Amino acid sequence: MKPAPFRYARPATAAEAVALLASAPGEAKLLAGGQSLMPLLNMRLARPAVLVDVNGLGELARIEPGPDGGLVVGALVRHSDLAASPLVRERAPLLAAAARHVGHTAIRNRGTLGGSLAHADPAAELPAAVLALDAAVGLLGPRGMRRVAAADFFRGLLSTALAADELLARVIVPAAPPGWGFAEMARRPGDFALAGVAVTLGARGHARIVGFGLADRPLRLRGAEALAAAAPRDPTMPARAGAAAGADCDPATDVHASAEYRRHLATVLTEDALREAVGRLGS
């Protein structure tokens, strides 16, 4: 399985990368970790005329503290590094936890945060974590950097707000609530999730419960959120919110799982993730 022919470019700066995208409108694809894109190329399911390798853009590989107690994570940060970073574990542990669940070690060594978000597989962990953290993405295009909230970034199946001439440069994560939880169910450890849930929980009225594998994009489970926000410390809340989560989604049936089962997993995993989150709320 060899790719169709393409031309390869390795820009030295993000600006160059953007210029390359602009020079081959609609025909260029960015190559970051390659763990999702290369199989598609090998199978000839993707056939870009130009491949723009952004792995050399060190400026996009940093993890820095954000001004408000949050984080700014460069798009090229590898999942392994995201999972291991003390700063991420301190300020946005949900992100580190999500990264730990991606594939296997070799995949995490190459796969990038930006790549995962831009590819937007509905069963992927990081888009859900990013949405649960109310993060925003910085998109760099010919007209400069624009900021898009995660909620507006994921538009549909493998489809985002990223324009053809834009590069996802970084993820801006605000200060994270104290409570967080993560649960997923896959056929084998490391496989794409059949379903999963990423949760952030504050002590007073904040709850984000985001499902993945439950829709064509990461999905906020709003009924569950309302219950969680209303009574975060109520011991019956996780089960109640879990029950509501099933009604909050309308998943699809595919070769790996039925809609019904996914809906059930939404319930179970929401409950599990919320229990974890409540446990981290502290007193």
Add this chain to the structure above:
Amino acid sequence: MTTGLTPLERLRIRLAVNGAEVEREVEARLSLADFLRQDLGLTGTHVGCEHGVCGACTVLVDGRTARSCLLLAAQADGARVTTIEGLTPAEGLSPLQEAFRACHAMQCGFCTPGMIVASTELLAAAPAPSEAEVREALAGNLCMCTGYVNIVRAVLQAARAGAASPGR
């Protein structure tokens, strides 16, 4: 190497493979796995799926495991690549390889180089892993012959014997 603003269908790459500097011209779409095997004759790295699942093609790139079927040779320009050949001493076998041999941790041998590379990374990060940690580290490498039992034993044995340094 950067190509500036001119995408290329063929390009010149220079990288270190098993400690030796290598310079070649390659087609852009050539995978690192195919480059190692065909251009450099390093056939110890095997191809089992070309979609990043089986792990037979695992090599170290700048010290970390990577699926060479999902990397372009072009991407490896400037990198330090280590294959099974680079993890094998000039004479004899490494302690990790000895443990594999002593435990009969292979049958057909096709997954073995990938297993050795993945185990090397594990032992460098965790010199005294538990069985669960070994299984987790090797979960991205499929074996169709051994049922994994002897492979896990071999890695644990190698760990006990102190076979932790990468490149040994």
Add this chain to the structure above:
Amino acid sequence: MSERAGGWVGAPVPLKEDARLVAGRGRFLDDLDRGRLLHAAMLRSPHAHARIVRVDASAAAAMPGVHAVLTGAQAAERSGPIRPLIPTTASVPDHCLAVDRVRYVGEPVAAVAAVDRATAEDALERIVVEYEPLPAVVDPEAAMRPGAPLLYPALGSNVVWHDAFTYGDVDGALARADGVLRERFVFQRYASTPLETFGAVAEYDPGTDAYEFWTNDQRPGLTISILAASLGVPQARVRLHCPDIGGAFGNKRRPAYLLTCALLARSANRPVKWVEDRIENLTALMHACNGIMDVELAYRADGTLLALSVRDVADEGKNLLTPTQHNLIKLGNLANGYRIPAVRYEAWSVLTNKCPSGANRGIGKPFMCFAMERAMTLLARRLGLDPADLRLRNYVTAAEMPYTTPPGAQYDSGDYPATLRRALERFDYAGWRAEQARARAEGRLLGIGIATSVEPAGTNLASYELVTGRRAASGSAEAAMVRVEPDGQVRASLGDPSSGQGYETVVAQIVADVLGVTPEAVSVARGFDSATTPWLYLSGNYSNKFSVTDVGAVVGAATRVRDKLLRIAAHRLEIDAADLELRDGAAVVRGAPDRRLPLGELARTAYADVLGLPPGEEPGLEAHHIHQNPLARPVDADRRVRSQLVFANAAHCCLVEIDPRTGRIALRRYVVVHDCGREINPLIVEGMVHGSTVHGIGAALLEEFRYDEGGQLLTSTFMDYLKPTALDVPAIEVDRLEHPSPVTPLGAKGVGEGGAIPGPAAVANAVEDALAHLGVVVRSLPITPEQVWRWLRSGTAGTA
């Protein structure tokens, strides 16, 4: 290791092969290079069933870097059809490429040879094929019905074989029984999927009109025969090599691909290499038959089995070359290890628009064993008996050996009750039953599964007469060569290419014992080369035959060489050969160890100083031997036959825990007690048990080739076709009994298929046991968490 005096057979000798494999120094098919090598790619049908209206490869042929193109029409002109192994129907020519019709998604339609694989794949995109899609049939029962789309209209049916075999008074037993258990079991399509895919290099020499192949084909004897016939050359002008093979398990045999490469090589006048990629492998190489088995098990109230009647529909996909293989194997092993006086087997071999069926690890027996062991477990539940007790009541016992089953299989030795008892003891069956009850009270769902099976080895091709009506081939044999070189070192060669079973080491052990040397002194040829390896039509890796035939060939050849060495030594020492033995690399006078002649010295006489040979003795120290297992017989008048020859056995006992919230199945413990007779190398044997058992677990919980109604394969990558990883299986615990076979040269029995046979049943029994309080019945595989969740939810007996 070097200090041991004899006794290499039975010793856990570290494998010679492992030293090169662990260093990445194996030489596998895709590692081979030839001068001016071209690379091929295959254009494959996107339709499950379609007429080919037009193929235009001219644009592809004109592409730079493309050196040969082959269409089905050209293949049919330039080569004869592939000869079927089991011709079931009037001959329907099957060429190496589809000619007028495609019958499964992925069927090769055209091929290209180019400077590299990427260019070849680019060229495939320039080949224009016009198809007229036809209705496809995917379900075997639908394929059997009148009006179903026919793969071969000329045959008038998709059923290429249907027959029934009755041994004993089955109807009488069913009528007289205290009860009859009736169940339907469904088995999915799956495959062993060796990590190295199939492939070949083909080279044509116009000067000698001869072909040379390198391939990981596991049945070189048969393949050479087929290729020569299709290419229209004598077999002597077909040379075939096998390098290191990265796993085979029955899958690696498809002469059509070699033929395609040969035609491309001839056309391009350059060697051509083709290696299938993983999608091609999963889509189009071969799948084990899926199917449906309807079982009737007649019993007495005390659990004694009276009769077994089975209806078996095997879905062969598009396979006119080896259909009925799975059926025949099931027929031969139908009684499993039980004493069942009357047996009936009615079977259909059905074509559908899916990947061709083929041999797989266990070939048919995993399904047969699933049906039988599931039926036994359900019967135990019905009678209120412990599943182990019901089995113990019905096993053929050691005292009854050799025991002939109704279809004609002869169990040579073994103690099936003792094997199960040991497994239960190692597992701590009583302890875990108690723990299971405690856990149930806490809401935790533990399940214990038992499954046992016989594991046949060797094959008797005469059994094909049951299908074809005539005896074209029979028995089974293998060839070996042993030679003491002029330097006193030993060389050996076997007609069966290893694919991970360690033949280079095992053969060395056997020869070392016979010749009184160490295994290091014996070099065993890697792989296979038809010009130098001893071989015959029956040579190859199939039916678990190593212990049954190959060992005999090696022992025979080594023994001839030994006898000659002793004759030469006796002549030189002027004593009787009976007073000599081979030990420590020399011929030694018994009781007088200082009177010895080293092998090198004997070789000097044999090769150089030939006047020193005994009168009438020929120079040289080389012997060939072909071993045919004496148990093979023709089909008898009652249609009974020993289709396989020697029987190992095993008992599996495993523990699962079900997560009641998600249905996830965790396999917590897995114990195997097996008896393969004399173990030639315990390291290899244990490895085989581990690996084969994991194949069984994969079939039980993960693996399935799924098609949609249009015949599109939905699971064509390793992302969707799921294989067990190190996190999916526990450490398999192995213990052994040893009841040597009285009918093989070293008493060894087969061990290559082992756990793949009862594994699926053991895991299924465990899952069902965990859910027994809900009345769940497991009738099909794989068992997914979703399926478990559905059972838990419904809380009632349900079909999978």
